[in-house]
Amino acid sequence: MNKTLKNTFQLNIGPQHPSTHGVLRCIEELDGERIKSLDFVVGYLHRGMEKMAENMTCLQYLPVVDRVDYLSGFFCSQAYLSAIETSLNFELPKKAQYIRVLTMELNRISSHLLWLASFLMDLGATSPYFYCFRERESILDIFENITGARMMYNYYTFGGVKSDISAEILDKIAEFLDEFPSHVKEYENIITNNPIFLDRTKEIGVISLKQAQNFGLTGVNLRASGSKADLRKDKPYLIYSELDFDVPFSIYGDAYTRYQMRIREMLESRKIALQCIEWLRKNISDDKVNLNINSKTVKIDEGLTIGSVEAPRGEIMCWLWGNGTNTPERVKWRTPSFYALQVLPEIMKGKMYSDLMSAFGSLDVIMPEVDR
């Protein structure tokens, strides 16, 4: 009878839990309020995104792609389409490229706004949630005007975008972007110097550059740890090389830094969007926004092509194996949240249970993207 007394106990969080941003199951070994070990069980939101592609033509698959990450649908479409477009050597019309960049950057702002809202909700602050949603609402309205849908756009098509942007919508976007810095200031007033917020986020969930690289983090999570990697600068796609913008980065790698990076990235996205609007206004008469090809007849060439894009949560990649028919042989998605989730057990060992919420929230993990 050599039973040793166990000082720890197991706490199961989720799959349904207010702060798991979807359906994530998390098994913790707790010693009091300290985390001894942490294990994630993913897959509750698995929709078989990759397998689905093998039974559909690439046109049928196009609307499905938006659902890989429902908060940044444009980016997924872009990753998928750029794989096909590279494979078929499509040269996109200039205007289509500008419209794609404009919508993607607006999408980045809306995604970061939702992140900010839910992150603060995790920390127990309720009000900023509604402020962020107010601005996100205007972006979704704009998207509704452009594409006809608020979240699942299905707007990009092979060799361009489906419809042109009118001058009125451009005015509407410009109006929103003009007001946007004052709204950001509003968030910062209520959040940035709040001692409780600083206490909950500074030096919490610190990820070193080494760890970040080892775990394959991308996007803001990597840049907050000291890297400058950004696909828009390193391997410019579309017309990013012609645009003037900065990539914010920092070295501390804690939750507070990730918050700052995302706030700054929203403002950078605004800068990019304004440049796109300027170009689009000059070329309003040009109405060639796609290559006018019959989407039904698009056949993917044999071999592997990769489309990658700098999404709000990091680098989304789409591996596409074609076999000469209009159905891909195999599609693989590389989604950044999946990698961000893996780093948590490493950095949360021995930390407080409450810190898990701020660290988890700051990494901007959303479950549909993890499970696909």
Added chain:
Amino acid sequence: MNYFNISYFPDYVYIPLYYLIGFIVVAVLMLFVVLFLVLLERKLLGFFTVRVGPNRVGFHGALQTVADAIKLLFKEDIIPLKADKLLFTLSPILVFAPIMTVWAYIPFNGFFAVQNSVVGSLIFLSLLSFPILGILFAGISSANKYSLLGSLRACAQTLCYELPIFISLLSVVILSGSLDLNDIVSAQSINNNCFGWFIIPSLLGFITFYISSVAMMNRVPFDFPEAESEFVGGYHTEYSGMKFAMFFLAEYASMFILCAFMATIFLGGFLSPFGKYISDFLPLSDLIKTPLIFIEQFFWLILKTMVLVVAVIWTRATLPRLRIDRSLEFFWKLILPLSILNIFIVCLIKLFMGAR
């Protein structure tokens, strides 16, 4: 001082009647206050967060909380299979009953307090220490780890806010020389205006008391016992129907009653900030003046309480939640020393300013 005294009733009729009337008045008052507070909070939070708030049921949503209460009444009462049924049923009552009882000790105006006691303020705070037992039992009996952790957090927190709250009360007792709430109020009427209120000599005490009582109400930023994003519902995760409603009622009732207590001991209670203008200046007969003063004093207490309640709601709308260990540090290392420093300051004031 009894609020009614009819000598031709024999004692065995008079005493039960006295408490029965007191109970009914307090119960009805509490019901209305809670219904109103829930609505007020939702409306205010709506206002703070660019929403409208409830506006469908009744006039501008006035009946929303009534509808919610009826819904809760008709909900299925679920007791988890592995729960300790006796403790599980007992704990909402343990939380609710003391908070209900303390209403009797607040002097709502110069004429009406259900129960007067020479140690009224002490009894008030001591009774408010009981709900933690209910919270602890709820956590233990629910057979749920979230509940258990939530209630343990509540216990850890109780230890740290109770000391500052009693020490802050002590400063008021030093100033007034009495534990009786009526005496504390009348001690603040010396100057016949708002400068006699104890918030002025004991400002630090008011601040420590306010912060500690926000913790006592389990509200943001000290709401970890029921931290939604961490422990789902905290100690009341497993409760439903009327049992949950009792926790809910208790939370709002304690919010109101603690604010009323704060108003009584620091903000002059039912005294008006402009002195006794009705009895001094108005040329009216006593027959009219007395009911007028009755209403006027009640009005001032409710107004002061409401100001504090709105401050508590405003805090909730502004701040995130603290971490539990930071909160304990905050109370032990900052609030407790500050409240002791306050005692020192108050003693000096009492010493040099003479008898107040």
